[in-house]
Amino acid sequence: MSPQNDPNHNNEPNHDPNDWFEAAWQTLDRMAETLSNGLIEAVETTIATVDEATEQLSNQINDAIAPEWVEAVEEQFKTVDKAVDSAIAQTEVILEQTFRPVNQTVSPVINSHETCIGCKNYEGSDFGGNMLVCGIHPYGCDTEKCPDWESTWPV
Secondary structure (H helix, E strand, C coil): CCCCCCCCCCCCCCCCCCHHHHHHHHHHHHHHHHHHHHHHHHHHHHHHHHHHHHHHHHHHHHHHHHHHHHHHHHHHHHHHHHHHHHHHHHHHHHHHHHHHHHHHHHHHHHCCCHHHCCECCEEEEEECCEEEEECCCCCCCCCCCCCCCCECCCC
C-alpha cells in the first residue's frame, strides 16, 4: 500500500502542533504593535491639536479681556497707592507730633542748648551749616533762663 492510500498517513507536511499557536501569537503581536503605534500617533496628534486650540483660545481671551482687565487693575493699584501714600503722610505727621517733645528735650542736650531743654519753640535744625535754635532766638538764648520758654510736654 502506498502512503497515499494509507488511511493512517497524513498527507500534510510534518509540523509541530504548537506552530499554529506561535504563528497566531506573532500575528497578534504585530497587530498590537501596529494598533499601539497608530494609537500613540493619534493621541499625539490630538494633544497637538488641543494645545493649538487652547493657545488660540487663550490669545483670543487675552485680546478681548486683557486690556480692560489691565486698566481696571492699574486703576485699583492707583487708588490703593494714593491711600497708602496718604496713610504714610498722616503717620509721619502723627509720629512727628508724638516725638517732637522727646526731640525738643533730647536735642538741646546733645547740641549744648540746656536753656532750651523741653521748650516747644526749639527747632534745632541745621541750615547750610548754621544751626537754627528757635524762631525767637535763632542762635540760642544768651541768658540762663529763656523768657520765651514754653513746655513742649502736654499738661
